[in-house]
Amino acid sequence: MLKQFFILCSGADTDILNDCSIGEQNKYAGIGATVFFTAVMATIAASYALFTVFDNLYASLFFGLIWGLLIFNLDRYIVSTIKKRDNILDEILQATPRILLALIIAVVISKPLELKIFEKEINQVLLEQKNDLTLANQNQIAKQFNPKIAELENEILGLNAQIDLKEAEVNGLYNTYISEAEGTAGSKRLGKGPVYKEKRDKHDAGLAELQQLKSDNKTKIEAIETQIAMLQEDYTTNITKTQPVIDNFDGLMARITALGELPWLPSFFIFLLFLAIETSPIIAKLLAPKGEFDYRLQDQETTIKTWTMQKVAERKLLLKTDNDINNKVYTEIADEEEVMNYKRKQARILMQNQADAFLKQQKGIL
Known part of the structure; x- marks a missing residue:
């Protein structure tokens, strides 16, 4: 039950992962646990920070929970969009913006907890x-x-x-x-x-x-x-x-400013701790070799991609063939006498109708 919950937190495709080995499932359960507990820390940090603003426990817990859910959703999205590639450079490039986002989240989470940890010094x-x-x-x-x-x-x-x-x-x-x-x-x-x-x-x-x-x-x-x-x-x-x-x-703001008056090294190490926690799922995915889940996911994605490209190519070929046939048919019937006589007859009727309509209009003006 708990393992399935952590797998859900990791953002992995459960239909594919259920067919993988236990070790592969445990790997993604560990990644999901990191995402979950990071969100818990974000909830605690945000609740304390908001309590210093609102001085209301229930309001702080409510908005802190919303903030924790937001961080959980962001972390889950970041981890789920990291996919193993055959080229390590491609993996690093796709992970770079996600690492920057994780850096921002780590700053936001760590700062309120630093305020609580160094509360006595800040009060002084x-x-x-x-x-x-x-x-x-x-x-x-x-x-x-x-x-x-x-x-x-x-x-x-x-x-x-x-x-x-x-x-x-x-x-x-x-x-x-x-x-x-x-x-x-x-x-x-x-x-x-x-x-x-x-x-x-x-x-x-x-x-x-x-x-x-x-x-x-x-x-x-x-x-x-x-x-x-x-x-x-x-x-x-x-x-x-x-x-x-x-x-x-x-x-x-006053407490953050006061925190800046304290020695920077302890605060910096706390920030590094949360940065390591926040980026650990991404780093783990980058460092881990391509596993069974990755191959199954790649097989599913390439199958859908190939099938889609094949259908698009068939539609293009069908359109081209249909255009070629139409052009050939119209070219062949263009010189037939029966078609020419029919077009001539219809043109004569059209010209007569136009003349009658013009005459009727002129009589109305007179």
């Missing part, structure tokens, strides 16, 4: 890439907000500088009127005279202006700090919105 590379993308994203978003925040912070520094400058001015006026009262500066008269009063009033006016400036600038600074807080909140919101995109940066 993806983590580093995500960290770099997170920092780059934060810096890029910060460029949208930092200039405005810096401008507002400079405004706060300017308002504080105004207060500091006014405080220094008021402190200077305070020192001036104190020195006047002590007699160490100004009029140098000890006591609180008219000059002291004048300087004291100037200081009190400056102090009042300082208090008012502090109050006004405090209101302005609070408004600016509110704007800065809103900008910082917008910055945080943008980071929060864009971070999930980076966190989900682990799709099929």
Whole structure:
């Protein structure tokens, strides 16, 4: 039962193969088993690759099965169309395009399995890439907000500088009127005279202006700090919105790219393994000597070919003979008096009918 299934997978003609030896049947059963298990590996590989895309187990298995059936059909077709020839060069020429197709299939099958085999290493590379993308994203978003925040912070520094400058001015006026009262500066008269009063009033006016400036600038600074807080909140919101995109940066293309960052030699040997599996039925057919099945198949094909060519040749000969006979018959009767008189009579009737029809047409016009 299993042997017949693998023979069916090989694409061999079972009617011919059943009449061959057991060894010949086993050979094609082995070829069919290779085709079948290659399709199984293709199903597994495609299911994993599609799972990284859809994140749905059932959808991935369904489309993976379809892909496996497609690969099975292609491999079966490739193997079944390889026929043994009497010239090894002819066999290589007919196998070349099929080997190229097998090469493409091997790449498609091996790549998803490589992603699964090196999954931990790929995750590490993806983590580093995500960290770099997170920092780059934060810096890029910060460029949208930092200039405005810096401008507002400079405004706060300017308002504080105004207060500091006014405080220094008021402190200077305070020192001036104190020195006047002590007699160490100004009029140098000890006591609180008219000059002291004048300087004291100037200081009190400056102090009042300082208090008012502090109050006004405090209101302005609070408004600016509110704007800065809103900008910082917008910055945080943008980071929060864009971070999930980076966190989900682990799709099929991202993993293939990450695989390219790993050492190439292990991946290359896995590819060679699948290439060997995929091309092994073709190589086996090319290397194997012409067997009983090949001779029986060639006998059947040449029999049909010969019979078809013979029928075509007979039809051509029949057509040529029939044309020759017709030409000879018409040549012989062309000079007979009876045929000439009959043709003359029919021509006379035709001319009379044409004349009658022309006359009738002219009367209708008149």
